[in-house]
Amino acid sequence: MDLIGRKGLLQKIPLTVLRRCTQGIFLLLFLFLFLQTQSQGGDRLGYPVKIFLDFDPLIFISMLLSSHVIVTRLLLSLILIALTALLGRVFCGWICPLGTLHDMAGSFTTRQGRVVRESRLRLKYYILIVLLASSLVGGQLTGIMDPISLLIRSLALGIYPLFNYVIDATVHALYQTEVELFMGVSDFVHERLKGGVMAFEQPLFRQGLLVSVIFVGIVALNLVERRFWCRYLCPLGALLAVCSRYALLKRSISEGCTSCGTCDEICTAGKDWKREECLACLKCRDICPEGAITFGFSGGTDGTVNLRRRSVLASIAAGITSVPLLRIAPGSASGTFHPALIRPPGSLPEEEFLTRCIRCGECMKVCLTNGLQPTLLEAGLEGMWTPLLVPRVGFCEYRCTLCGQVCPTGAIRRLFVEEKTATKIGMAVIDPGRCLAYAHATPCIVCEEVCPTAPKAIWTETVSVRDRSGGEVILKQPHVDPAACVGCGICETMCPVAGKPAIYVISTGETRSPENRLLL
Amino acid sequence: MNRRDFLKKTALAGAGLALPGSLTFVECLRAAQWPDLAVVRGVSPGDITREAVGILGGMGRFVSRGDVVVVKPNIGWDRPPDMAANTNPEVVAAVVRMCLDAGARRVKVFDHTVNDPRRCYRQSGIGAAARRAGAEVSYINKRRFVPVKIDGITLKEWPLYRDILEADSIINVPVAKTHGTSRLTMGMKNLMGVMGGWRFRIHQRIDESLVDIAGAIRPSLTLIDAVRIIVSNGPQGGRPGDVKRLDTVIAGADQVAVDAYGATLFGLTGRDLGYVRLGHETGLGNMDLSRLAIRDIRL
Numbered sequence: 001m002d003l004i005g006r007k008g009l010l011q012k013i014p015l016t017v018l019r020r021c022t023q024g025i026f027l028l029l030f031l032f033l034f035l036q037t038q039s040q041g042g043d044r045l046g047y048p049v050k051i052f053l054d055f056d057p058l059i060f061i062s063m064l065l066s067s068h069v070i071v072t073r074l075l076l077s078l079i080l081i082a083l084t085a086l087l088g089r090v091f092c093g094w095i096c097p098l099g100t101l102h103d104m105a106g107s108f109t110t111r112q113g114r115v116v117r118e119s120r121l122r123l124k125y126y127i128l129i130v131l132l133a134s135s136l137v138g139g140q141l142t143g144i145m146d147p148i149s150l151l152i153r154s155l156a157l158g159i160y161p162l163f164n165y166v167i168d169a170t171v172h173a174l175y176q177t178e179v180e181l182f183m184g185v186s187d188f189v190h191e192r193l194k195g196g197v198m199a200f201e202q203p204l205f206r207q208g209l210l211v212s213v214i215f216v217g218i219v220a221l222n223l224v225e226r227r228f229w230c231r232y233l234c235p236l237g238a239l240l241a242v243c244s245r246y247a248l249l250k251r252s253i254s255e256g257c258t259s260c261g262t263c264d265e266i267c268t269a270g271k272d273w274k275r276e277e278c279l280a281c282l283k284c285r286d287i288c289p290e291g292a293i294t295f296g297f298s299g300g301t302d303g304t305v306n307l308r309r310r311s312v313l314a315s316i317a318a319g320i321t322s323v324p325l326l327r328i329a330p331g332s333a334s335g336t337f338h339p340a341l342i343r344p345p346g347s348l349p350e351e352e353f354l355t356r357c358i359r360c361g362e363c364m365k366v367c368l369t370n371g372l373q374p375t376l377l378e379a380g381l382e383g384m385w386t387p388l389l390v391p392r393v394g395f396c397e398y399r400c401t402l403c404g405q406v407c408p409t410g411a412i413r414r415l416f417v418e419e420k421t422a423t424k425i426g427m428a429v430i431d432p433g434r435c436l437a438y439a440h441a442t443p444c445i446v447c448e449e450v451c452p453t454a455p456k457a458i459w460t461e462t463v464s465v466r467d468r469s470g471g472e473v474i475l476k477q478p479h480v481d482p483a484a485c486v487g488c489g490i491c492e493t494m495c496p497v498a499g500k501p502a503i504y505v506i507s508t509g510e511t512r513s514p515e516n517r518l519l520l
Numbered sequence: 521m522n523r524r525d526f527l528k529k530t531a532l533a534g535a536g537l538a539l540p541g542s543l544t545f546v547e548c549l550r551a552a553q554w555p556d557l558a559v560v561r562g563v564s565p566g567d568i569t570r571e572a573v574g575i576l577g578g579m580g581r582f583v584s585r586g587d588v589v590v591v592k593p594n595i596g597w598d599r600p601p602d603m604a605a606n607t608n609p610e611v612v613a614a615v616v617r618m619c620l621d622a623g624a625r626r627v628k629v630f631d632h633t634v635n636d637p638r639r640c641y642r643q644s645g646i647g648a649a650a651r652r653a654g655a656e657v658s659y660i661n662k663r664r665f666v667p668v669k670i671d672g673i674t675l676k677e678w679p680l681y682r683d684i685l686e687a688d689s690i691i692n693v694p695v696a697k698t699h700g701t702s703r704l705t706m707g708m709k710n711l712m713g714v715m716g717g718w719r720f721r722i723h724q725r726i727d728e729s730l731v732d733i734a735g736a737i738r739p740s741l742t743l744i745d746a747v748r749i750i751v752s753n754g755p756q757g758g759r760p761g762d763v764k765r766l767d768t769v770i771a772g773a774d775q776v777a778v779d780a781y782g783a784t785l786f787g788l789t790g791r792d793l794g795y796v797r798l799g800h801e802t803g804l805g806n807m808d809l810s811r812l813a814i815r816d817i818r819l
Contacts, residue, residue, distance in 0.1 A: 039636065039638050039639065040638060040642070041636075041638035041639050041640075041641060041642030041643070041647070042642055172663065175663055186663075187661075190661055190663075191658070194659075195638070200637075200638065200659075368636045368638065368639070369636060397598060397635060397636050397639060398598065398635075399598055399639070399643070400598075400636070400639065436724065442724050443701070443723065443724060443725075443726070444701075444723050444724060445700055445701055445723065446701075446720040446723050448700045448701075449699070449700055449701060449723075449755060450634060452635075452756060452758070453758065454753050454756075454757065454758025454759045454762065455753055455758075455759075456753060460700060476700065476701075494634070494720055496718055496720045496721045496723070496724075498718070
């Protein structure tokens with residue numbers, strides 16, 4: 001029985017249209033949730049912003065392997081596995097927002113691309129094996145290539161700041177014209193879009209250029225060959241391919257087939273339709289001049305992708321050795337502590353953190369002061385693109401708990417406000433060579449004013465100092481109480497000494513690392 | 521009357537003198553019929569606010585029909601109302617309501633916060649309360665800071681918020697708290713919330729800078745929220761013991777006098793606050809409470 005054939009139930013609606021609509025809806029949903037990943041001033045976000053990650057089986061499995069935990073929310077991914085086992089890679093063809101972006105990019109070229117080479121199709125499976133093997137021994141590199149994680153990270157660190165900047169600059173230019181009409185438009189855009197489509201404050205991220213270039217590169221590959229990423233690189237695609245091996249939804253070719261080869265040209269799977277490579281795009285069904293192709297639950301052809309045994313073993317070996325290779329450098333996982341590695345509040349101890357953080361960028365996106373930034377080498381090469389706080393960019397807002405709310409794997413635990421305000425992520429230290437009150441006989445103590453703890457972690461001592469001409473100046477000098485300081489960094493952010501501040505936060509004293517301590 | 525004329529008249533009326541030329545005899549009499557400061561105590565923040573403004577002659581004295589008014593509360597910190605780090609939302613709402621009832625065309629409420637603005641406006645309750653009362657509540661738009669020539673004792677030029685410069689009437693609604701740098705923060709210190717740039721730099725010469733800013737802004741009315749005050753660990757507090765409930769508001773047209781009275785809530789006098797003393801000495805206002813007509817009532 002042809003379920004989705006020309007004479008079937010849905011004959012009135014061309015299925016490609018249905019697919020495009022579904023893709024569009026999921027992409028819009030994804031972008032909507034992305035935009036909602038920002039504070040509105042309340043204690044909780046109103047939307048399940050990380051739900052795409054919750055459904056991601058690649059993350060579920062790698063979490064299981066590397067940290068030996070089942071993160072409850074990730075059990076949703078079993079639904080996606082079930083769906084794939086039934087219908088094949090419909091996620092790739094109908095749901096995945098990155099896949100939709102690939103299709104959109106691919107539409108810019110009229111070229112269909114080279115005919116797919118079977119040997120190249122195997123690459124994504126090897127990539128998957130490397131990632132899973134490294135997870136097995138405690139690594140967590142999956143998030144770097146997982147499409148959902150990659151998409152969120154790329155948008156958060158690069159593309160969205162770029163988009164925001166361009167609009168902001170345009171609006172600013174309008175405002176500068178001092179022409180009433182343009183200024184009105186500028187104010188209107190500012191009021192309506194800020195905190196919604198536009199960010200509340202221009203997001204600024206280190207490595208934004210690098211992340212953007214990588215992302216644009218990946219999407220631009222569609223101009224070389226459509227769905228390049230999905231065919232050759234995507235590890236989630238590879239995982240779903242394996243799950244779809246015995247899917248019930250099958251493709252059948254009737255006797256009307258004249259072997260014209262039209263379907264081969266547009267098929268993701270290449271010359272011979274392969275069960276695992278089929279993205280259920282249904283283009284072959286629409287394009288067949290004889291109407292010989294149907295999709296249904298009976299009959300059907302199979303095909304498999306054969307992996308070379310040697311390559312599989314090489315992939316496993318590569319995955320397994322990658323982890324120790326990354327860990328023979330001194331770093332927090334090995335017990336030395338980088339002073340600038342100030343982790344978000346609620347972060348697990350470093351070794352476990354690195355097995356859980358998938359570098360998705362959600363925490364960095366949601367951080368309302370823009371303080372959470374991607375590491376470069378502060379956490380070692382292994383920890384690249386995990387989050388750290390850079391107080392000069394943004395402090396950790398004392399009563400905010402958003403980062404723990406959006407972390408999909410629990411690398412940053414969800415904290416209640418009372419827990420969070422008692423959690424130390426570091427401590428402030430004063431540089432008396434730069435501090436106005438110590439070095440320049442000038443009153444200040446802005447740090448004391450903005451310190452949020454009760455009692456304040458910065459206390460003052462009224463002293464008499466001499467200025468250059470020998471005159472007496474009575475002023476207050478700040479001191480940090482390491483027992484009370486939580487390391488939030490607002491003192492560093494607000495310190496009026498521009499450039500390099502007179503008070504700054506180091507990771508020492510963080511609650512999560514009993515060894516990284518100052519006091520007895 | 522516009523703001524400029526009003527400032528002249530109230531400043532002179534506050535000094536208790538009639539100078540020839542600037543005010544007519546009748547206008548002096550009219551100004552003199554109201555006290556210089558109103559201090560009202562009572563259980564309801566809204567009621568005591570309304571009563572205080574009423575004692576001073578009603579909001580019509582400070583807001584004319586068709587005016588664009590800026591009500592400037594303290595929304596600086598991410599704290600709920602019971603911590604007293606920000607102005608009491610009921611007090612703000614009452615002020616907004618009175619301005620609208622006096623015929624204001626627009627009432628704007630904003631503050632340049634220290635913590636994240638979204639959290640501050642929401643957690644303080646002021647965003648919702650002011651909006652409900654009919655105000656236009658907005659976040660600071662950095663583009664709207666314009667450099668202003670101040671030519672003060674210390675500050676020569678500083679970026680100030682455009683909306684406050686263009687307002688017909690400014691109502692300053694601070695909350696009374698202790699402060700490490702300025703000793704106390706009330707009306708004059710609250711005006712920091714319209715400053716742009718690296719405003720924390722003014723801590724280096726806080727007293728002179730506050731007098732400069734207060735002189736440049738000159739609110740029509742200052743109303744201190746002392747429903748709850750912070751007596752320790754200011755200006756943010758954080759522990760229940762840091763907050764003292766006084767159920768009081770203090771209002772007046774002379775911002776120096778209002779701050780001088782506010783100091784007494786903490787067992788201090790105006791003279792103990794450098795910026796109040798300096799404001800008095802430079803003629804910005806009068807800190808000598810003995811020379812002022814003060815109406816102090818309990819509801």
